[in-house]
Amino acid sequence: xxxxxAIIGGGVVGLSVAWGxxxxxxxxxxxxxxxxxxxxSRGNFGLxxxxxxxxxxxxxxxxxxxxxxxxAGFAAELADATGMPLGLNQAGGFDYHLDEAALxxxxxxxxxxxxxxxxxxxxxxxxxxxxxxxxxxxxxxVAGAILHHGDGHVNPLRLLxxxxxxxxxxxxxxxxxxxxxxxVHGDGFTLTLADGGTxxxxxxxxxxxxxxxxxxxxxGFLAPVRPQRGQVLVTEKLPKLMNRxxxxxxxxxxxxxxxxxxxxxxxxxxxxxxxxxxxxxxxAVAVFPALERAQLVRSWAALRIMSPDGLPIYQKSPTMPGAxxxxxxxxxxxxxxxxxxxxxxxxxxxEAPDLEVFREDRFAVS
Amino acid sequence: xKTVSPFRELDPAAQRVTIRWQGRDLVVPAGNLAAALLVxxxxxxxxxxxxxxxxxxxxxxxxxxxxxxxxxxxxxxACMIEAAEGMAVAMPRVENRx
Amino acid sequence: MTxxxxxxxxxxxxxxxxxxxxxxxGLSVLLLDEQPRPGGQIYRDVERVAPVRGALLGExxxxxxxxxxxxxxxxxxxxxxxxxxxxENGTRVAWTAEGRVRQAAGRRLLLATGALERPxxxxxxxxxGVMTAGAGQILLKQSGxxxxxxxxxxxxxxxxxxxxxxxxxxxxPRALVETQxxxxxxxxxxxxxGALRGWRLMLKGIGLLAELRRAGVPRHRAARSxxxxxxxxxxxxxxQSGGRRHRVTCDTVYLHHGVVPNTQASRAIGVEHxxxxxxxxxxxxxxxxxxxxLRTVFAAGDGAGIGGAKxxxxxxxxxxxxxxxxxxxxxxxxxxxATRPLRHALARERAPRAFIDxxxxxxxxxxxxxxxxxxxxxxxVTAGAIRxxxxxxxxxxxxxxxxxRVGMGPCQGRSCxxxxxxxxxxxxxxxxxxxxxxxxxxxxxxxxxxxxxxxTAADENEIDRRR
Numbered sequence: 001x002x003x004x005x006a007i008i009g010g011g012v013v014g015l016s017v018a019w020g021x022x023x024x025x026x027x028x029x030x031x032x033x034x035x036x037x038x039x040x041s042r043g044n045f046g047l048x049x050x051x052x053x054x055x056x057x058x059x060x061x062x063x064x065x066x067x068x069x070x071x072a073g074f075a076a077e078l079a080d081a082t083g084m085p086l087g088l089n090q091a092g093g094f095d096y097h098l099d100e101a102a103l104x105x106x107x108x109x110x111x112x113x114x115x116x117x118x119x120x121x122x123x124x125x126x127x128x129x130x131x132x133x134x135x136x137x138x139x140x141x142v143a144g145a146i147l148h149h150g151d152g153h154v155n156p157l158r159l160l161x162x163x164x165x166x167x168x169x170x171x172x173x174x175x176x177x178x179x180x181x182x183x184v185h186g187d188g189f190t191l192t193l194a195d196g197g198t199x200x201x202x203x204x205x206x207x208x209x210x211x212x213x214x215x216x217x218x219x220g221f222l223a224p225v226r227p228q229r230g231q232v233l234v235t236e237k238l239p240k241l242m243n244r245x246x247x248x249x250x251x252x253x254x255x256x257x258x259x260x261x262x263x264x265x266x267x268x269x270x271x272x273x274x275x276x277x278x279x280x281x282x283x284a285v286a287v288f289p290a291l292e293r294a295q296l297v298r299s300w301a302a303l304r305i306m307s308p309d310g311l312p313i314y315q316k317s318p319t320m321p322g323a324x325x326x327x328x329x330x331x332x333x334x335x336x337x338x339x340x341x342x343x344x345x346x347x348x349x350x351e352a353p354d355l356e357v358f359r360e361d362r363f364a365v366s
Numbered sequence: 367x368k369t370v371s372p373f374r375e376l377d378p379a380a381q382r383v384t385i386r387w388q389g390r391d392l393v394v395p396a397g398n399l400a401a402a403l404l405v406x407x408x409x410x411x412x413x414x415x416x417x418x419x420x421x422x423x424x425x426x427x428x429x430x431x432x433x434x435x436x437x438x439x440x441x442x443x444a445c446m447i448e449a450a451e452g453m454a455v456a457m458p459r460v461e462n463r464x
Numbered sequence: 465m466t467x468x469x470x471x472x473x474x475x476x477x478x479x480x481x482x483x484x485x486x487x488x489x490g491l492s493v494l495l496l497d498e499q500p501r502p503g504g505q506i507y508r509d510v511e512r513v514a515p516v517r518g519a520l521l522g523e524x525x526x527x528x529x530x531x532x533x534x535x536x537x538x539x540x541x542x543x544x545x546x547x548x549x550x551x552e553n554g555t556r557v558a559w560t561a562e563g564r565v566r567q568a569a570g571r572r573l574l575l576a577t578g579a580l581e582r583p584x585x586x587x588x589x590x591x592x593g594v595m596t597a598g599a600g601q602i603l604l605k606q607s608g609x610x611x612x613x614x615x616x617x618x619x620x621x622x623x624x625x626x627x628x629x630x631x632x633x634x635x636x637p638r639a640l641v642e643t644q645x646x647x648x649x650x651x652x653x654x655x656x657x658g659a660l661r662g663w664r665l666m667l668k669g670i671g672l673l674a675e676l677r678r679a680g681v682p683r684h685r686a687a688r689s690x691x692x693x694x695x696x697x698x699x700x701x702x703x704q705s706g707g708r709r710h711r712v713t714c715d716t717v718y719l720h721h722g723v724v725p726n727t728q729a730s731r732a733i734g735v736e737h738x739x740x741x742x743x744x745x746x747x748x749x750x751x752x753x754x755x756x757x758l759r760t761v762f763a764a765g766d767g768a769g770i771g772g773a774k775x776x777x778x779x780x781x782x783x784x785x786x787x788x789x790x791x792x793x794x795x796x797x798x799x800x801x802a803t804r805p806l807r808h809a810l811a812r813e814r815a816p817r818a819f820i821d822x823x824x825x826x827x828x829x830x831x832x833x834x835x836x837x838x839x840x841x842x843x844x845v846t847a848g849a850i851r852x853x854x855x856x857x858x859x860x861x862x863x864x865x866x867x868x869r870v871g872m873g874p875c876q877g878r879s880c881x882x883x884x885x886x887x888x889x890x891x892x893x894x895x896x897x898x899x900x901x902x903x904x905x906x907x908x909x910x911x912x913x914x915x916x917x918x919x920t921a922a923d924e925n926e927i928d929r930r931r
Contacts, residue, residue, distance in 0.1 A: 010857075035860025035900055042866040161867045164856045176857035236441060236874055236910065237415035239461040254869070255415050255461060259913075272905055274550050274558060274919065282917035292914030293439040297874045300905055372593070372715040376608040376633055377516070401607030409697060410592045416844045420696045422592030426599035427505055428498055428547075428909070429580050429726075430841060431874040432590075440912055446547075448500060 003029040003173070005346075006191055006201030008180050008215065009208035011041035012156070012331040015163035016338035017205055017346075019078075022170035024343050029201060030167060030174040031191070038210055038227070038270065040331060043302020045232060045260050046156035046252065047245060048088075048333045051095060051123060051148035055109050058116045059357045060311050064330070065120075066353075067337030068150050074336040075154065081169065082162045086154050087253035093151025094126075094135070094246040096287050100143045107146065123148040137241050139289040145246070153245040155253055156332050163335075180208075183218050185320040203322040205346065209305045210268075212327055220319030222360045225327055227303035229264040231276050233284075235294040242288065249284050257291060259284040263304075272301045304329040308363055314345065314355040325360070371407035386454045399455070400426060400433045400444035411435055411444060415460040434458050468494035468541065470787055471557055471570030473548050473729060476504020477773045478765025478780035479576030480531040485781045487539035489788035494568055495535065496546040496559055502532045504578050505598060506773045509606045520632045521605055524625075524773070531777065549907035551733050554760045558919075565915045572760050572787045575730055575748075576780060579723035579766035582745070583879050584618060584830045585839045585847070588692030589719065593699075597626045597720035610635045611716035615701045617690060618720040619644040620824040621665065624672040626718060631679035639712045640676065641703055643721060643827040645686040652823035665816055666823075684710060690829065692717055721827045725767050728876060731904035733761055739896045742821045743770055744831065745882060746901055752807070753786035754779055762787060775813040782806050831886055839887075840880040842873020850884055854891035860900045861885055874910050877902040 005021055007014045010032025018028045033039075050068050054061030068090065075088040097103035107125055114121035126134065127144045134147070168174060179194035183204060191199040206212055206219055216223025237255030251257045262276045277299050285292045305327055307313050312328030324346055328334055337353075344352040381396040387408060394402035400423045403411065410420035411433050423433040426445045433444040441458045470486050472479045475497035483495045495502075503510040507528025518526045535542055543561055550558040555573040559566055581596040588594065597616060603609050604626075610633045616623050619642060627637050676683070684705040693700045693711075700713045724745035727737060735756035736749040747769040754762040764783040765776030782803050789799040833839060835848030845868050853867040861877075861884045864870050870884055871877035877884070881902050889899040 032857065035858075035862045036903070039866075042862070157866050157869070161853075161856070164867070168856065174857050176863075177859045233913070233916075235913065237460070239459050274552055274906070277906075278916050278918075278920035281913040282920045285913055285917045292912065292917070294913050295441055295874065295910035296907055296913055296916060297910050298872060298876070298905065299907065372611045372613050373603070373609040374612050374635060376520075376604075376610065380608065395607070395609075398607050401603050401609055404603070405607075405609045414844065416842075419590065419844070420592055421590065421841075424595050424599060424841070425581060426595065426602040427580075429875060429878045432592075432841060434874075446498065 001027060002188070003027040003201045005029070005203050005205055006031060006189065006199060007205045007207060008191070009206070009211060010164070010174055010176065011039055011207070011209060012160055012163065012335055013209070013326060013328065013338060014205070014207035015160070015167055016331070016335040017207055017326060017342050018167050018172050019163055019170065020339035020343045021346070022167060022172050023339075028167070028172040029199065030172060031178050031180055031199065032174060032176045033179060033211075034177045038268070038303050040209055040302050040305060040329070041156070041160050043230070043232065043300055044156050044332055045258065046153050046250070046332060047093070047247065048090060048152045048154055049093065049247065049330070050150035051093065051110070051146060052247070053330070053333075055113055057311060057357060058113065061113060061117060061121070063337060063353070064333060065150055066341070067334045068152070070336035070340045071152070071154070074339055078159075078162045078166055081166050084158055084162050086158050086162060088152065088154045090152030091244060092147050092149045093153070093244050094145040094147055096145045096246050096248070097143050098141050098286055103144050103146070110146065122150060135242055135244070137288050137290055139286055141286050147244075151245070153250050154332060159332065159335065180215060183215070183320075183323070185323070189320075189322065203346070205324050205326055207326045209327065210303060212325060216325060219323045219325070220317040221315055221325045222363060223313070223325060223327070224360065224363050225305050225307055225313070227268055228306040228329075229266050229270060229301050230261040230304055231264070231272050231280065231299065231301045232261055233259040233277060233280055233296050233299045235259075235291065236297050238294055241290060249287060256297070257294065268303065270301045270303050272299045312358050313360050314358040315360045371405050373405045375405055383449050383451045385449055385452070388456050394449055396449060398445065399435070399447040399449045402449040403444060403455070412457045413460055418460065466494060466566065466568035468492045468568060468570045469791055470494070470572050470574060470784070471496065471555060471568055472574045472576055473557070474504065474576035474578055474765070474767070475499070475502040475535070475542070476506060476576060476578045476765060476776065477528065477531060478578070478767070478776040479504070479574070480535060480780070481777040482574050482576060482764060482780035482784040483540050484531070484534040485784035486788060487537055489785065490793045491539065491788055491791060493540045494570065495540055495542045496548055496557065497542070497544055498547050500544050502535055502542070502544070503528055505602065507532065508602055513605055517605070517608060521629060525605065527773070547909050548729070549909050549911045551729060551906070551908075554733060554758050560911055560915055563915065565911070565919055571791055572762065574754075574783055574787065575761065575763040575767055576765045576776075577726045577729050577767035579770060580726045580878055581720060582722045582724045582826055583839070583883055584719040584721050584827065585833045585837050585883055586690050586692060586719070586830055587834065587837050588694060588698065590838050590841055591692055591694045591696065591698045593694070593697045593715050594692055594717040594719065597623055597718040598723070600716070600718040601626045601629065604629055604633060613638060613714050614716035614718055615639050615641060615712050615714040616718045616720070617641040617643075617687075617701060618827060620720055620722050621669055621820070623720045624669055624676070626720075627681060628672040628675045631675055631681065636676070636679040636681045638714050639701075640681055640683045641687045641690065641701055641705070641712070642683060642685050643687055643690070644824055648825055649823050652819050655819040655822055665820065688829070721830060722824065723766065723770055724882060725769060726878075727767065728878065728904055728908050730756065730763055730767070731901065732906060732908055733758060735761060737901070740769060742818055744826050745770070746896070754783035755786065771814050771817060775810060778806050778810040778813060782810065831883070832890055833883065839883045840870040840873065842875050842879070843869040843871075845870040845880070847883070847887055850887045851891055854888055858888065859892055859894070860888060861902045862900070864888060865902065871902050876904060876908070
């Protein structure tokens with residue numbers, strides 16, 4: 001039977017949308033790439049992060065907060081269905097600063113956003129001593145931190161696997177190792193695959209990450225996304241060293257300390273570099289000096305999917321009704337929103353979230 | 367605790383050093399640390415951070431990381447280290463995640 | 465940053481021979497090796513050990529003496545105890561030695577990284593007291609210690625050699641549990657002229673077997689359903705052989721079913737690899753000189769494809785000469801004259817390989833282990849979990865890594881990589897080549913964050929502001 005939706009891209013974004021649609025009773029087909037496809041879903045930092053999001057766009061801050069708030073229920077339902085706990089912890093997160101002035105500048109920005117959101121932006125500022133009570137292992141050079149109570153983290157790989165399993169359990173069809181090279185519209189959609197096969201579906205969601213760069217224009221989207229490299233380090237499994245995650249350092253539930261990250265404009269190069277790794281390591285050691293003796297066991301780089309303003313793009317095709325573009329660089333944070341709220345937007349129900357500010361005509365040259 | 371090693375030295379007259387294992391003195395042959403601990407009857411070397419399973423040397427050539435021990439606060443492969451007089455060696459610290 | 469014409473990683477037969485040959489041709493050589501003294505695994509610590517235990521270990525071991533002694537000289541800089549963990553742009557290497565990180569840039573890089581024991585995941589193989597046969601031999605060679613209560617399990621010439629050496633040391637193994645079948649041997653004889661050379665090696669093997677018989681070591685052939693039993697530590701090896709179930713008690717088990725190229729470094733550099741079906745392993749693609757798909761990077765010895773110590777030594781010399789020609793130290797005529805006899809000798813050394821590979825095939829039960837057998841020793845992932853990932857659409861090892869942490873531990877997949885690829889290939893009905901291998905990234909071996917951080921002069925506040 002022809003699926004209601006073909007989802008192009010089986011990463012966390014595509015699978016979250018697929019999962020949400022399946023829960024609403026739709027027939028869903030997910031088309032996913034191969035083993036060496038660029039995959040932010042395999043290389044991300046696992047944060048469910050509210051602070052610093054939408055400093056210049058309160059609607060993004062709100063969308064992020066709504067997703068963070070929906071995460072507990074989403075994670076519980078997935079864990080229940082798959083028997084696999086996701087390591088979710090949303091007890092707040094830190095933004096560490098070694099430099100007092102930088103901390104103050106950041107606090108001023110947060111105060112501005114808090115005002116724009118009508119006061120609903122729960123953060124506090126901790127000086128070194130107050131921070132030391134929360135995180136006894138911080139080093140003497142840490143000036144302080146912003147503690148945002150809406151922040152948290154999850155085990156992103158278990159999220160990926162839980163989604164991959166539950167989408168199938170819910171009756172979704174997932175085909176891996178395929179590449180969509182063309183899409184034709186007319187009485188539904190016909191998707192042409194690189195292996196010569198075709199797939200038909202009533203509607204299409206393009207959630208192919210960087211794959212949208214080439215496929216997007218064929219569906220009538222601008223899809224102005226680009227790769228941005230982030231390098232990450234992870235240590236051997238250590239006894240508990242820290243209580244909360246931060247934007248650049250966190251201890252995963254399995255014990256490894258994950259340290260990031262970099263923002264590099266290097267095209268599709270997803271290699272790691274010694275220079276950046278050393279800089280990342282130096283900063284981590286400054287925050288948690290005990291890490292000096294921890295063994296680095298892995299490093300990797302992954303490519304973020306960045307739009308020109310860094311915000312997600314939710315766009316319905318102006319030329320191919322029934323096709324939607326869903327892309328963002330915060331697929332973990334927004335997974336709950338994509339699972340819970342996007343089906344209403346895709347289906348144009350009365351409960352559809354207002355995603356007008358995320359349309360891609362904001363990038364059009366006027 | 368008296369330990370009996372399955373390993374026997376071909377040349378029991380070999381040079382000795384005194385190291386500390388888990389806080390107690392241990393007189394062992396000089397040379398490869400993993401071999402020294404084995405002949406001293408030390409087993410296991412560690413418990414895994416995943417399931418707390420006991421492990422000891424497996425490959426003796428630096429490939430497998432089952433002989434990890436803590437020296438000077440750093441977890442290192444015992445099979446790649448030479449035992450030195452006074453060296454303090456311990457099982458790596460692992461968190462009980464059960 | 466140190467500079468050298470040629471940076472060699474590994475001081476086994478290939479690396480030692482290449483260092484001497486390159487230096488003789490006038491190149492400056494930086495020889496990095498993880499061990500405190502040269503020799504690699506085959507000639508481990510040969511200069512120190514040969515006078516003490518040379519007779520026990522035999523001529524195949526003491527043959528490494530001239531190579532190790534040949535490293536003395538002006539143009540060879542040796543860095544023992546050097547753990548190389550990063551290789552950038554083909555020839556820039558970073559290593560840790562004595563707790564400090566150093567870097568070097570070479571005009572050419574030679575990977576002489578040798579072999580690893582082929583992973584032999586059997587039920588109980590993670591119990592302590594279970595080791596590889598190579599490990600048992602290293603303990604005997606380097607440290608002069610021998611287990612008095614060991615069982616050897618698997619197949620291959622090394623298994624017999626280790627057993628014989630243990631017998632000479634006065635501690636013959638309790639039993640040899642052999643996975644080789646008479647059919648493997650008869651199949652091997654189809655390998656034509658190679659079989660003749662192979663037969664001479666077999667005679668050597670027959671000599672070893674005679675030693676074992678004299679020492680009263682029981683041999684169990686064509687063993688199946690092998691499991692190691694014990695609580696925490698190895699206590700017995702159980703198996704099926706000769707139509708009945710056996711249980712041999714012991715406290716040490718040595719496993720071996722062949723060796724495979726150690727491709728961690730070549731993988732990390734990103735050179736091309738191919739599947740060698742005869743050896744059931746991946747190896748870097750090299751030309752007759754040992755040049756990889758990257759112009760400045762060469763590979764020689766078992767790390768470029770299993771051929772044994774003699775072949776490794778010859779291949780190391782050939783690669784060194786080709787590099788000397790590359791860098792203008794010798795001309796084409798000199799290159800041709802110097803390599804001709806080496807290539808002939810290399811062909812002779814390699815001739816019996818297909819015969820040996822066929823005569824001692826890997827143990828099928830360990831290539832595709834039963835569901836509840838742990839295959840990733842670091843993250844404790846079972847074969848069944850990998851099959852489960854395949855049912856989730858997992859086509860290759862990198863997705864398997866994401867799904868279940870397999871290969872994510874400190875060993876970087878050395879112990880499980882081939883098994884993961886083999887299981888996924890089987891489950892998905894694809895070839896090992898289509899299935900692929902783990903993407904290897906630095907650090908090739910762990911490095912402390914403190915050592916790594918010391919490389920940066922950048923002020924952390926600067927990083928703070930850039931964010």
